[in-house]
Amino acid sequence: xxxxxxxxxxAWFKDAWPYITGAVLLSVFQIVTLAATGNPWGVSGVLAxxxxxxxxxxxxNVDKWYYFSSEGAQxxxxxGFLKDAGTMRNLGIIIGALFATLMASQFKIKKLKSxxxxxxxxxxxxxxxxGARVGFGCNIGAxxxxxxxMSLSGWVYAVFLFVGAYVGSKxxxxxxx
Amino acid sequence: MAEYExxxxxxxxxxxxxxxxxxxxxxxVGDILIVLIDHSCAMKNVPEWARKQGHNVEIDEVDxxxxxxxxxxxx
Numbered sequence: 001x002x003x004x005x006x007x008x009x010x011a012w013f014k015d016a017w018p019y020i021t022g023a024v025l026l027s028v029f030q031i032v033t034l035a036a037t038g039n040p041w042g043v044s045g046v047l048a049x050x051x052x053x054x055x056x057x058x059x060x061n062v063d064k065w066y067y068f069s070s071e072g073a074q075x076x077x078x079x080g081f082l083k084d085a086g087t088m089r090n091l092g093i094i095i096g097a098l099f100a101t102l103m104a105s106q107f108k109i110k111k112l113k114s115x116x117x118x119x120x121x122x123x124x125x126x127x128x129x130x131g132a133r134v135g136f137g138c139n140i141g142a143x144x145x146x147x148x149x150m151s152l153s154g155w156v157y158a159v160f161l162f163v164g165a166y167v168g169s170k171x172x173x174x175x176x177x
Numbered sequence: 178m179a180e181y182e183x184x185x186x187x188x189x190x191x192x193x194x195x196x197x198x199x200x201x202x203x204x205x206v207g208d209i210l211i212v213l214i215d216h217s218c219a220m221k222n223v224p225e226w227a228r229k230q231g232h233n234v235e236i237d238e239v240d241x242x243x244x245x246x247x248x249x250x251x252x
Contacts, residue, residue: 106217107241110186110187110215111186113186172191177195
């Protein structure tokens with residue numbers, strides 16, 4: 001039997017899962033994360049720590065940086081890359097996404113279309129990274145976990161997320177179409 | 178009845194959708210537009226939008242992670 005024709009293969013691996021399934025799973029796992037690690041789910045803060053570990057790898061030191069000056073941040077950095085729950089979570093996202101795309105046989109290395117695309121991607125990445133740090137989190141740490149923790153800041157974040165997406169879409173059409 | 182091809186390989190949301198909208202505007206009823214996509218979320222939102230507009234849509238998975246969305250302009 002051709003596995004590609006199996007309805008279970010289609011439902012589990014080939015077709016995108018319904019939004020409601022994703023929403024329920026994300027909610028359940030963020031509760032598990034909070035219960036197991038004592039911290040709400042976050043993604044981009046971990047990336048900042050990865051940056052700090054890379055700096056340390058090359059002999060640099062971030063002890064005097066204001067962002068890493070809290071005791072908690074220092075403890076996380078001292079514990080190391082492999083002993084960080086956030087690191088494991090982010091690696092899990094990358095490996096899980098790869099697994100999903102391989103199972104659906106949709107893996108493809110995409111070509112860059114233009115120099116403009118490259119510049120926009122780098123610029124966008126830098127802006128997102130900077131914004132996530134000065135905004136005390138990304139759309140996971142500040143929005144999703146914020147709202148899940150009954151924090152008003154999560155809702156404020158949501159409003160300005162829409163403002164930003166509106167302005168961003170206008171810019172995209174102006175410069176990319 | 179003309180056939181057009183729109184190469185959207187390497188382009189992420191929402192660019193394939195906006196490009197398809199623009200191109201379809203220039204076409205006449207009965208024309209066919211083939212949108213080449215390698216971004217899985219565009220493979221969902223381009224057909225969804227086209228069907229909502231009342232066009233005929235067919236999706237063809239041509240290779241690993243590559244799709245052809247065939248849209249027949251209906252109105």
